[in-house]
Amino acid sequence: MSLVPTELRAPLAVLGRDVQVPLADGAKVGYAALDYAASAPALQRVWDDVAAYAPYYGSVHRGAGYLSQLSTDLFEQSRRTVAEFLDLREGDQVVFTRATTDSLNLLAGAVPAGTRVFAFETEHHASLLPWAHAGLAVTYLRAPRSRAEAVAALDAALAAAPEGPKLLCVTGASNVTGELWPVAELTRTAHRHGARVVLDAAQLAPHHRVSVRELGVDWIAFSGHKIYAPFGAGVLAGRADWLDAAEPYLAGGGATRTVAREADGSVDVQWHTGPARHEAGSPNVIGAYAIASACRALTEAGWDALEAREQELVARLTAGLAEIPQVKVLNLFGAGSARVGVLSFVVEGWNSSHFSAALSAEYGIGVRDGLFCAHPLVRTLLGDEEVAPSECGAPEPSLPGERSLNAIRVSFGAGTPDEHVERFLTAVRELVTDGAAWTYRNEGGRCVAAVQVDRGRRAG
Numbered sequence: 387m388s389l390v391p392t393e394l395r396a397p398l399a400v401l402g403r404d405v406q407v408p409l410a411d412g413a414k415v416g417y418a419a420l421d422y423a424a425s426a427p428a429l430q431r432v433w434d435d436v437a438a439y440a441p442y443y444g445s446v447h448r449g450a451g452y453l454s455q456l457s458t459d460l461f462e463q464s465r466r467t468v469a470e471f472l473d474l475r476e477g478d479q480v481v482f483t484r485a486t487t488d489s490l491n492l493l494a495g496a497v498p499a500g501t502r503v504f505a506f507e508t509e510h511h512a513s514l515l516p517w518a519h520a521g522l523a524v525t526y527l528r529a530p531r532s533r534a535e536a537v538a539a540l541d542a543a544l545a546a547a548p549e550g551p552k553l554l555c556v557t558g559a560s561n562v563t564g565e566l567w568p569v570a571e572l573t574r575t576a577h578r579h580g581a582r583v584v585l586d587a588a589q590l591a592p593h594h595r596v597s598v599r600e601l602g603v604d605w606i607a608f609s610g611h612k613i614y615a616p617f618g619a620g621v622l623a624g625r626a627d628w629l630d631a632a633e634p635y636l637a638g639g640g641a642t643r644t645v646a647r648e649a650d651g652s653v654d655v656q657w658h659t660g661p662a663r664h665e666a667g668s669p670n671v672i673g674a675y676a677i678a679s680a681c682r683a684l685t686e687a688g689w690d691a692l693e694a695r696e697q698e699l700v701a702r703l704t705a706g707l708a709e710i711p712q713v714k715v716l717n718l719f720g721a722g723s724a725r726v727g728v729l730s731f732v733v734e735g736w737n738s739s740h741f742s743a744a745l746s747a748e749y750g751i752g753v754r755d756g757l758f759c760a761h762p763l764v765r766t767l768l769g770d771e772e773v774a775p776s777e778c779g780a781p782e783p784s785l786p787g788e789r790s791l792n793a794i795r796v797s798f799g800a801g802t803p804d805e806h807v808e809r810f811l812t813a814v815r816e817l818v819t820d821g822a823a824w825t826y827r828n829e830g831g832r833c834v835a836a837v838q839v840d841r842g843r844r845a846g
Contacts, residue, residue, distance in 0.1 A: 395695065398687060400427040400614065400801030407750050410824050410835035415750035418806040422612075423561050423728045423797035424754055426592055428676075429614040435679040436616070436672055446671055447640065447662075461671045464678035465661065471681035472606060472623055473597035480623045481661045482674045486588040487512040489607035489622035490555070492664055493584055494520035496632030501551040504543055504581070506530065508562075508718065508763040513555045513586040513607075529766045532719055533568040537575055544579035552581035558590030562760050562767070562795065564700075564728030565719050566590075573602040584624070588612050592799055593696060593726035595689040598624065610677040613684070614800070619673025622664075630659040638666035684800070692800050696727050699798060699807050703729060706811035712818045716767040716793060728797040730758070732768065733818060738792045743833035744822040749813040751806075754795045765791055 406414040419427055439460065444453030446461045465480045474480070483489045494516035497503070503517040506527045517524045525543055530536035544552065554576045559566050573583045584605040587596055591608040598606055605624030611617045634641045634657055641663055643656040657663055684692065704721075707713045712734040717723055733741050742755035757764045768791045796810060824835040 395804075397695075397803050398614075398683070398800045399430040401430060401433055402427045403801070403803075409750060410747040411838065418749070418751040418809055420796045420798055420802070420806060420810060421752050421754045422592070422799045422802070423564075423589060423758075423795060425611045425617070426614050426799055427801055428616050429680060429683050429801070431683045432615050432676050432679040436676050439672070439675060443671070445668060457671050461669060461674055464674040467678035467681055468621055468623065468674075471596075471678075471685060472621075473599045474623055475599055477626060478598065478624050479626045479629065479661050480621060481629070481664050482669060482677075483607075483620040483622055483664075484618060484670075485609040485611070485620040486586060486607045487516075487620075489620050490584070490586065491516045491520075492622055492635045493605060493607070493629075494522065495635060496628050496664075497522060497553060498551050498628065498631070501553055502547055503553045503555060504540065504547075504576075505555045506536065506539075507766070508560065509555065509557055509760070510561050510586065510588070511759045511761070512588070513557060513584075514760075514762075517553075517555070529718060529763060533571070537568060537571045540572055541575050541579075544576065544581055547579070552576075552579065554581055554583045555586065556583065557586045557588075558596070559593065559726045559728065560718065560760075560763070561589050561728065562730050562758050562763050562793075563716055563718050563723075564589070564725035564797070565717065566594075566724045566726065569601050569603065577602065582625075589726060589728060592684075594693060610673060610680065613677065613680045615676035615680040616673070619670050619677055621677065626660070629664060634666060635664040636666040640669070641666035687800070696799065699802065699804065700725060700727055700729075702804075703796070703807055703811070706807075707731060707814070710815060710818055713814065716764075718763075718767065727799050727802070728795065730764070730767075730793045730795040732793050733814075736817075738794045739833045740822070740826055741817065742794050743826050743835070744817055744824070745810070745813055747826075747835040748817075748823055749809065751810055751813055753810075754797075756792050758793075758795055764793055768793065 402419060405417045407417045408414055442453055442456055444451065444457040446454065446458040468480045483492060490513055502523045502525060504525045504527060505514055506529065508529045527539050527543055530539055554572065556569065556572055557567055558569055569585060576583045582604040585603040587606050587608040590596055592613045605622060607622050608620060610619040641657055643658050646654045648654055707715055714732050716730045732738060738755040742753050745751040745753055823839055825837045825839060826833050827836040
């Protein structure tokens with residue numbers, strides 16, 4: 387029995403909900419978008435808000451005209467809306483960026499020299515790689531097999547670390563398994579050792595209420611395209627001191643307070659403090675407004691109802707896959723670990739790219755296959771799993787002497803109809819039981835349907 391009131395059972399309206407896509411046999415079916423972890427569809431509410439603003443578009447901060455003033459007010463109000471959505475502390479700031487990757491690279495450039503960064507090898511590449519790329523010392527922690535083990539591993543690593551500034555980068559929810567990480571406990575441990583914490587909330591913010599004040603993290607990063615806004619904007623929010631002390635992320639207009647030419651021909655620059663310091667150039671006003679609109683829409687929909695409905699879908703999905711012996715769901719913390727609507731798996735006897743292509747070509751279901759920009763984690767989770775050969779092969783080329791490993795990821799959220807999860811489970815059962823109705827070939831790196839096979843099933 388559903389625990390969510392009937393009037394709140396309906397998914398939020400998103401773009402693309404009525405899109406029809408072609409199947410390999412020429413028929414059309416409503417598209418089942420189950421790749422939210424990569425990019426969630428934009429909320430209809432967000433798109434309508436952006437469309438309503440578009441005629442009033444103007445440059446911000448320095449224009450004297452009405453549209454410029456209106457756009458400036460809207461841009462700064464969007465900043466305040468995001469701050470409220472994240473429950474920031476007094477003195478925290480919101481910097482608009484291009485995405486989570488951009489946010490974490492910005493912070494990597496602002497970290498004081500001599501800082502040692504700590505990150506679990508289970509991180510997405512966006513939070514795993516920027517630190518060493520910026521020339522910082524990084525301690526990579528092995529994949530923990532429980533939340534308690536994660537906290538203990540961090541405690542030991544920080545205790546053994548040399549003196550100096552320290553930073554932990556950690557995800558809120560895995561983009562591979564969907565599992566929730568013990569962010570508050572890790573933050574308390576980090577702070578006890580004098581370390582700061584940045585939270586990669588790309589997969590957490592679209593699914594759960596996030597309070598920076600309650601979690602205690604020092605910074606948080608997320609992307610608009612994960613949280614039901616269009617592509618092109620993201621957020622880095624949190625403490626101001628390291629950001630104000632750092633060189634600007636980009637050099638250019640908007641980041642400068644004054645620029646003067648000296649007698650010797652050099653240029654003297656005084657940079658802004660605050661968000662403007664790292665937002666050089668004409669800012670993405672529409673992107674910022676879209677994020678703010680998504681924040682308002684999720685808040686007004688009610689987090690309790692959104693989370694409860696999603697957990698019903700998660701329970702339905704995990705129970706359905708558990709009934710198929712050939713399916714192995716990938717977990718880091720155990721089969722019963724709490725997760726958002728993100729789940730990865732492999733199917734015995736199938737190459738994952740082949741299986742995903744069949745879901746698309748024969749059922750109109752969009753999932754993702756590969757290593758999900760989290761190569762160390764996926765390879766750890768797959769371990770010694772044998773990867774079945776297929777006419778398509780794996781989408782990720784292996785290194786010399788290394789087997790190709792890949793998995794399938796299904797992900798959903800506030801805009802997902804119940805029917806899409808049910809159709810997915812039906813498709814998995816049929817493919818496992820009966821095989822694909824088509825043979826598949828590799829075409830430009832993509833696995834595509836080639837020749838129909840008479841299986842006497844799924845007619846119509």
